[in-house]
Amino acid sequence: MNLLKDLQEIDQEISAIEATRQGYQAELDSFQADAAKVQEMVDQLNEEVAQLKQEEGQLQQELQKQRDNVAKVEARLPEIQTQKEYVAVLKEIDMAKKANKDLEEQLQGKQQEISVLVDDLKEKQDELGAIKEKSEARGAELGSLLDESEAVLLKRTQARESVAAELPTGLLRKYHNLFKRRGGLALALAHNGACTGCNMQLPPQQYNQLLQVTEIQTCPHCNRILYVEQSA
Numbered sequence: 001m002n003l004l005k006d007l008q009e010i011d012q013e014i015s016a017i018e019a020t021r022q023g024y025q026a027e028l029d030s031f032q033a034d035a036a037k038v039q040e041m042v043d044q045l046n047e048e049v050a051q052l053k054q055e056e057g058q059l060q061q062e063l064q065k066q067r068d069n070v071a072k073v074e075a076r077l078p079e080i081q082t083q084k085e086y087v088a089v090l091k092e093i094d095m096a097k098k099a100n101k102d103l104e105e106q107l108q109g110k111q112q113e114i115s116v117l118v119d120d121l122k123e124k125q126d127e128l129g130a131i132k133e134k135s136e137a138r139g140a141e142l143g144s145l146l147d148e149s150e151a152v153l154l155k156r157t158q159a160r161e162s163v164a165a166e167l168p169t170g171l172l173r174k175y176h177n178l179f180k181r182r183g184g185l186a187l188a189l190a191h192n193g194a195c196t197g198c199n200m201q202l203p204p205q206q207y208n209q210l211l212q213v214t215e216i217q218t219c220p221h222c223n224r225i226l227y228v229e230q231s232a
């Protein structure tokens with residue numbers, strides 16, 4: 001019976017350590033998930049900025065071409081002979097300049113769009129940097145906590161094995177199943193004629209037997225293995 005109590009104590013410790021380890025791991029995972037999410041936004045912004053810059057380049061090229069065109073037409077002015085031709089060329093220049101103004105406005109709009117996105121990008125990159133910094137610091141901490149708890153877990157598992165080795169297989173199996181089914185409590189103290197596992201009254205005869213005999217008995221209500229406090 002004492003062996004079983006030892007086993008249950010160790011198993012409860014093991015469960016607690018495993019739960020703690022899962023918590024550490026979940027925290028690590030959440031850092032990674034956060035970083036991945038922000039990284040995705042950064043990537044997308046980078047893509048958008050690249051696209052806009054390409055459009056900006058096209059507009060600039062177009063504008064340069066139009067400016068060259070205006071210069072070329074203006075260069076023709078001194079050679080013009082007739083008034084009619086002069087007016088026509090001036091009109092052509094005027095229209096080309098208007099078109100240039102249009103292009104300039106488009107270019108400005110594009111540049112503004114880019115600058116807004118670049119600000120967003122910077123913000124997200126800072127955010128990502130902060131997450132990475134935090135996750136590196138906490139990640140190192142969590143890593144060593146995981147290592148430590150793994151060492152403890154290994155010791156407990158070894159202790160558990162040596163205790164388990166001394167128990168009959170059938171009893172061990174029964175204990176195992178109960179431990180899993182009964183939320184980590186396979187053994188229950190019988191006290192004042194009741195099972196403290198399920199708080200149900202035990203048949204008086206069984207309770208009396210428990211107090212006298214050392215054979216393994218189970219609670220008729222919750223099936224837990226019963227034990228009584230050894231009087232000192």
Ligand SMILES: [Zn+2]
Nearest residue numbers: 195198219222
């Ligand atoms: Zn019970």
